[in-house]
Amino acid sequence: MIIYILAKLPEIQDRLRDEINNILEDREDIGYDDIAKFQYMNQVICETMRMYPTSSRANRVCTKPITINGIEFKENFMFSVPIYAIHHDEKYYPNPDEFDPERFSPEEKAKRDPLAFLSFGYGPRNCIGMRFAEFEIRATLAYMIKHYKFYPAPNSPNLPLEIDTRGLMKPKETLHGSEKSDKSVTWMVTTSPFK
Numbered sequence: 001m002i003i004y005i006l007a008k009l010p011e012i013q014d015r016l017r018d019e020i021n022n023i024l025e026d027r028e029d030i031g032y033d034d035i036a037k038f039q040y041m042n043q044v045i046c047e048t049m050r051m052y053p054t055s056s057r058a059n060r061v062c063t064k065p066i067t068i069n070g071i072e073f074k075e076n077f078m079f080s081v082p083i084y085a086i087h088h089d090e091k092y093y094p095n096p097d098e099f100d101p102e103r104f105s106p107e108e109k110a111k112r113d114p115l116a117f118l119s120f121g122y123g124p125r126n127c128i129g130m131r132f133a134e135f136e137i138r139a140t141l142a143y144m145i146k147h148y149k150f151y152p153a154p155n156s157p158n159l160p161l162e163i164d165t166r167g168l169m170k171p172k173e174t175l176h177g178s179e180k181s182d183k184s185v186t187w188m189v190t191t192s193p194f195k
């Protein structure tokens with residue numbers, strides 16, 4: 001999904017590439033210390049996960065009765081926290097269908113309730129693989145953006161993508177590869193070696 005978005009938004013892709021090249025310079029290896037410096041990349045990833053959270057909801061069971069904002073939760077009540085709906089709530093994210101990594105600048109983030117971003121869930125039962133996933137995504141993205149430039153394939157749907165929120169998030173439309181594809185073309189975007 002993130003590569004698709006970057007193919008559609010070349011200015012953001014170029015800014016991200018500048019950041020990666022500034023930090024890695026000519027090095028091929030990507031270390032833990034580098035990952036912590038990828039501020040703009042972090043913003044791009046968070047904004048992708050805001051618009052297209054992998055899980056559209058998190059489920060919980062009420063262990064003791066409680067009333068919150070006038071809503072009574074009885075013991076053993078099952079309920080869902082609507083991640084997708086919260087991530088698209090104008091109250092937290094004005095113009096929510098626009099992809100804007102600036103929403104996750106340190107200044108903007110500090111103004112927002114941390115519970116307005118729930119891609120990995122929250123609390124003692126949040127995603128156990130979060131730190132691993134965060135590292136893996138950043139290292140993979142740094143390598144891909146450093147070495148390739150991504151373009152949208154013909155007939156690729158425009159942003160924002162319509163998504164199916166049943167179960168794990170997926171686009172409603174198939175993201176087609178290019179008909180002129182060669183070995184360097186992925187299933188959803190055309191690529192060309194960057195150097």
Ligand code: HEM
Nearest residue numbers: 054055058059119120121122125126127128129130132133
């Ligand atoms: C982008 C990648 C990932 C996303 C967006 C994601 C998202 C989530 C979400 C939303 C939850 C539910 C949290 C809650 O209810 O508060 C969850 C739970 C979980 N995730 Fe992930 N996850 C990712 C990667 C991973 C990886 C790489 C692993 C394992 C290596 C993993 C293992 C788990 C496990 C075991 C749980 C259940 C935790 C529990 O019930 O205590 N996840 N994840």
